[in-house]
Amino acid sequence: MSLIDDMNTGNKVTTSAWKNASDPGIGNFTTGLQAVNIPQIFTWNNGRPYWRSGPWNGQILIGVRDMYDTYLDGFRLVDNSGTFYFTIPLGRLLMRIDLNSSGSLVQSVWDDGWEITWTAPQNECDVYGTCGAFGVCNPLDSPICSCLRGFEPVDRDEWGSGNWSSGCTRRTDLHCDGENRDGFLRLRFMKVPDFAQRFSSRREDECRSRCLGNCSCLAYSHDPNSIGCMFWSETLVDIQQFDGVGADIHIRLAISELGNRIKDQTTLESLQSDSSSIVLKDESEKVNMEELPLFTFKTLAGIANQFHDDNMLGRGGFGHVYKGKLENGEEIAVKRLSAASGQGMEEFMNEVIVISKVQHRNLVKLLGCCVEKEEKMLVYEYMPNKSLDVCLFDRTRPSDMVLDWTKRFSIVEGIGRGLLYLHRDSRLKIIHRDLKPSNVLLDGDWNPKISDFGMARIFGGNQDQGNTARVVGT
Numbered sequence: 191m192s193l194i195d196d197m198n199t200g201n202k203v204t205t206s207a208w209k210n211a212s213d214p215g216i217g218n219f220t221t222g223l224q225a226v227n228i229p230q231i232f233t234w235n236n237g238r239p240y241w242r243s244g245p246w247n248g249q250i251l252i253g254v255r256d257m258y259d260t261y262l263d264g265f266r267l268v269d270n271s272g273t274f275y276f277t278i279p280l281g282r283l284l285m286r287i288d289l290n291s292s293g294s295l296v297q298s299v300w301d302d303g304w305e306i307t308w309t310a311p312q313n314e315c316d317v318y319g320t321c322g323a324f325g326v327c328n329p330l331d332s333p334i335c336s337c338l339r340g341f342e343p344v345d346r347d348e349w350g351s352g353n354w355s356s357g358c359t360r361r362t363d364l365h366c367d368g369e370n371r372d373g374f375l376r377l378r379f380m381k382v383p384d385f386a387q388r389f390s391s392r393r394e395d396e397c398r399s400r401c402l403g404n405c406s407c408l409a410y411s412h413d414p415n416s417i418g419c420m421f422w423s424e425t426l427v428d429i430q431q432f433d434g435v436g437a438d439i440h441i442r443l444a445i446s447e448l449g450n451r452i453k454d455q456t457t458l459e460s461l462q463s464d465s466s467s468i469v470l471k472d473e474s475e476k477v478n479m480e481e482l483p484l485f486t487f488k489t490l491a492g493i494a495n496q497f498h499d500d501n502m503l504g505r506g507g508f509g510h511v512y513k514g515k516l517e518n519g520e521e522i523a524v525k526r527l528s529a530a531s532g533q534g535m536e537e538f539m540n541e542v543i544v545i546s547k548v549q550h551r552n553l554v555k556l557l558g559c560c561v562e563k564e565e566k567m568l569v570y571e572y573m574p575n576k577s578l579d580v581c582l583f584d585r586t587r588p589s590d591m592v593l594d595w596t597k598r599f600s601i602v603e604g605i606g607r608g609l610l611y612l613h614r615d616s617r618l619k620i621i622h623r624d625l626k627p628s629n630v631l632l633d634g635d636w637n638p639k640i641s642d643f644g645m646a647r648i649f650g651g652n653q654d655q656g657n658t659a660r661v662v663g664t
Contacts, residue, residue, distance in 0.1 A: 218235055223267075243310075258436075285297065320334070325358050340362065340447040374441060377439045381428070387420070389418060390418040391419045434516060490567055494512040541556075570641070578601065620647070
C-alpha cells in the first residue's frame with residue numbers, strides 16, 4: 191500500500207499498529223505521511239508525534255541515518271497535484287515495513303525468511319522531542335540531552351534529574367537591528383528540527399542572507415538536492431546529533447554568544463599585528479570559525495586508518511597528507527602538520543582564514559580542520575590525480591604519457607583563472623606567495639586547483655603593495 195496525504199481534501203492513508211502481539215484491534219500507534227511544507231514520515235502515539243523521519247529531499251529521508259548509505263532502498267514520493275504518495279516500488283528485493291504494537295517501525299527483507307534490516311526508533315534520541323525545545327540529543331553522550339550553544343535549561347532542577355521535556359531558553363536576546371549583531375553557529379551532522387519552512391534555492395549564501403534579514407528566523411539549513419533552503423521561525427525541536435552523516439544547521443545567535451563559543455571550544459591562538467604578520471589582524475578577527483567544521487583527532491585518525499603509510503598520499507617539509515573516507519562515502523585528504531614543521535600556528539590559522547573566505551573552481555576546497563594539543567590538521571577535498579609536480583617530474587609517470595597538449599593548456603588556463611580570482615575578482619585581494627607545481631592539485635578530470643595558502647597575504651581593499659619583514663615561500 192501507499193502512504194497518502196491529500197492536501198486538497200485532507201484525507202490520509204495511514205497504517206495502524208495492533209493493540210498487542212496477539213490482538214489485531216487498532217492500537218495506540220499510527221504511521222503516515224505528513225506532506226505540509228516538506229514531506230516527512232511520522233509515527234504518532236494517540237495522535238501525538240512519537241517518531242519523525244526528517245524531510246524527504248528527493249532521494250532520502252534526511253533524518254534517517256541508515257538512508258545515507260551509498261545504496262538507495264527504492265523509496266519514492268510522488269506529488270500528484272497536491273496528493274502525495276509514499277511508496278516502495280517492486281524491485282529486486284521483497285521488502286516490507288510493519289508498525290508493531292510498541293510503536294516501532296520494522297523494515298524486513300525476504301531472504302529465505304524475513305530478516306530485519308532496520309527499526310525506528312532505535313534509541314531514546316529517536317523519540318520525538320526527547321530534549322524539548324532548543325535541546326539537542328546525542329545518544330553517545332551522558333546525559334544524552336544538552337542545550338544548544340547560547341541556550342540554558344528552563345528548569346535546571348528538572349534538567350539535572352533527567353527530565354528534559356521543558357527544554358531550553360535563549361540566554362542572550364537576538365538584536366535584529368540591521369547592524370550585523372547576530373550571527374550563526376554551524377552544527378555539523380545533525381537531524382534537522384521539525385516545522386521547517388522551504389525556499390527553493392541552489393545557493394547556501396542566499397539561505398543565510400534571507401534568514402538574517404528576517405527577524406523571526408531562528409535557524410537555517412541548506413539541502414543541495416531538491417529542497418534548497420530550510421528555515422525555522424518558532425521553535426527548534428527534535429534535534430539530534432548524528433555521527434558522520436546528516437545536515438548542517440546554522441543556529442542564529444547574538445555575536446557575543448559566538449565569541450564565547452570560539453573561546454570555549456577551540457585552542458586557536460589569535461594573530462599578533464606586527465610587521466611580520468602574514469594576515470592583517472582586522473581580517474583575522476572577522477573570521478567566524480563556525481563556518482568551518484571542526485573534526486576531532488579520533489575521527490580523522492579513524493577515517494585515515496590511523497595514519498598508516500598505506501594511506502599516505504604525499505609528504506613534505508610541513509608533514510604528511512593521508513587519504514580518508516567519510517561515513518557518507520566522500521573521499522578526503524588529511525594534511526597532518528608535523529610538530530617540527532616550519533608551518534606553525536600562524537601559518538595554519540592563515541590558511542584557515544584565507545581559504546574560508548574564498549571559493550572558486552580552481553581553488554582547492556577546505557572541508558574542515560582539527561586542533562588538539564600538538565596536532566594541527568586540515569581536511570581537503572580529495573584530488574585523485576595528485577599534484578602537478580608528480581605528473582611533470584615523477585619518473586614512474588612520464589608526463590608525456592599523462593599530459594597531452596590539450597590537458598597542459600587546460601591546466602595552465604585553470605591556474606591563471608584561479609590567480610585572477612585571487613588577485614582581482616574575489617572580495618579579498620590575496621597574493622599566494624608559494625605557487626609551485628606541488629601546490630597545484632588535479633581532480634579526476636585534470637582540472638587544476640591551487641592549494642596551500644599558509645604563506646598567502648591578504649591585502650586591504652585599497653592596498654596595492656605591502657612590505658614583509660621576512661622571506662617566505664617561493
